[in-house]
Amino acid sequence: MYMLSIKNIHANVEGKEILKGINLEIKPGEVHAIMGPNGSGKSTLASVLAGREEYEVTEGEVSFLNKNLLELSPEDRAREGLFLAFQYPVEIPGVSTTNFIKAAVNEKRKYHGLEPLDSVSFLKIMKEKMALVEIDQSLLSRSINEGFSGGEKKRNEIFQMAMLEPKLAILDETDSGLDIDALRIVANGINKLHNPERAVLVITHYQRLLEYIQPDFVHVLYNGRIVKSGTKELALELEEKGYDFITDEVDLTAE
């Protein structure tokens, strides 16, 4: 049974078609990696799945946990268990990270008919998850993402993911801008959160994150389509030969 099923998705941004027929199916517990050169549509795919309004879906279907994903508002998608770790996490001055996450957790609980967490239980859960992703308490009392370093922002994304316990986590270039230590910590966090019920979709330009996160499947996105799928060996091949060995082939057949 698929958790996420994407069928022939076409999407426009400002009238320009970026996604030109994406097909992808993900089962619970699987880790998928989407790789591709700049401008191939990787982040667009993440944004479309999360429901960003500037992206207009013109064709195709997406089902998530047997629901029509495209009919759900962004907040309902999140509450159903879709989580996006942002490539560029957004700063909200004056809103503490703790309060922000508390609001998010309780909105989700409300949606599922649960009582909001009291402060004591919330703090208890927070302490557990903090250890899991090696995040510092002091970061959580600061305004969310404001003045955070690149590594702190990404770690904070993974921390939110830990707190929200999503069914499907989409990591949009989570590795970008991270030094090797930060990358290791972030990857460790993701691995610890991975379980048989939870699927992960890793979007990345480079293979190096995949040294830490073992994907079950690797897909190459090029020019708005998935042009090649394989196992983790495909990622290694890409690393070795560059994207050209695939894209040249695609461009040739297109001509």
Place this chain on the structure above:
Amino acid sequence: MKDKQDSLEQAVLNDYKYGFVTDIDTDVIPKGLNEDVIRLISHKKNEPEWMLEWRLKAYAYWLTLEEPTWANIKYPVIDYQDIIYYAAPKPKKQLNSLDEVDPELLSTFEKLGISLVEQKRLTGVAVDVVMDSVSIATSFKEQLSEIGVIFCSISEAIQQHPELVKKYMGSVVPMTDNYFAALNSAVFTDGSFCFIPKGVRCPMELSTYFRINTENAGQFERTLIVAEDESYVSYLEGCTAPMRDENQLHAAVVELLAMEKAEIKYSTVQNWYPGDKEGKGGIYNFVTKRGICKGDYSKISWTQVETGSAITWKYPSVILKGDHTIGEFYSVAFTNNHQQADTGTKMIHLGKNTRSRIVAKGISAGFSQNSYRGLVRASKHATNARNYSQCDSLLLGDKCGAHTFPYIEVKNKTAIVEHEATTSKIGEDQLFYCRQRGIDPEEAVALIVNGFAKEVMNQLPMEFAIEAQKLLAISMEGSVG
């Protein structure tokens, strides 16, 4: 999906939750303003002769003035002959305690969420309520009087403590100060009076609720707070008004005096009816608020959260006369729909080593216009005067406006004046980030706005801060589509 694209641009209906009219028997005088009306007001309030003379003098002066037009606000000409200058709920008999107050009136306060009985029992907040023109009930008076604190309506003060009123009324805001102050001096009907004797820290927050009930009634309240040497008081003022199609005028005067080493903290949560979403009705709020740090080492702090009124014209100011005195102004002004606010402060540094701090946060939504206007003046003798001003504006949507008019006049070389200003928009990025975490757009905007206003909210006393936060949330309802 497209329909939500301009969600931020659609500032829609914002229901005013305090828009009920209380059906109480009211003693109203006919519309219009002339000497006889002033005599009538003074007579109804059983005032001494000197008070009447004062009023008439102010009225004569007012007649020589023209309404000011320099503020960044637009409104139709006000017909001062079309306003009721006195409206009082008719008391059945002399009131000795809260229990004797008209139950209808009490239920009004309960609708406002300020049950006096509840307040009296639970919170330890002393409340003086002004409805239309007369102060209805003052709680906690006895307990306060034991430590020498006088907290009563200004009318009562005129009767009971004429020497204090005579001495201080008009000493900070003279009747000749400006158009609306002169008008207020002529026709003021009620307000609060606080006197904190030397060395006393007032043990509770003193609080007044103002509410305009009668149709076409202007409310002209007058508040006077005197803190003697080494005393402290925290004063809260809250305002609401029922929904009316017509505009109602509110022109208050507030005067604060802080003697040596005294501190006055004055907090306002203003939620007058702002008019409907087309800009019909609402309160015109033309207020003169000023404090003087008379004695050395004294401090006056204004904190205001302004979400109401169709038009706000208000500049709570501090005259830093004593040496080493401190003036503070913390403000959040939220405007929605067609509201207009021109608000800010004046910090007048006269003494040596005086300090002032201004933190003004303006939030505009809908078609509203929100202006900060502030003056920092360091006089010739204000050696080492320091000022820090920060003005931040947040825009919700692209049909509203934010403006900043800072005026700086420095006549002493040792003075240091700093001014910082920012303008930002609630970005689609911030909104989407919140929504992706499961937070709905309305909640997300509230979160972002409260974050923006946090520095000011932190200055409010605890219970008031919670109320102010709720108020902000209510005012914002519908500002996101």
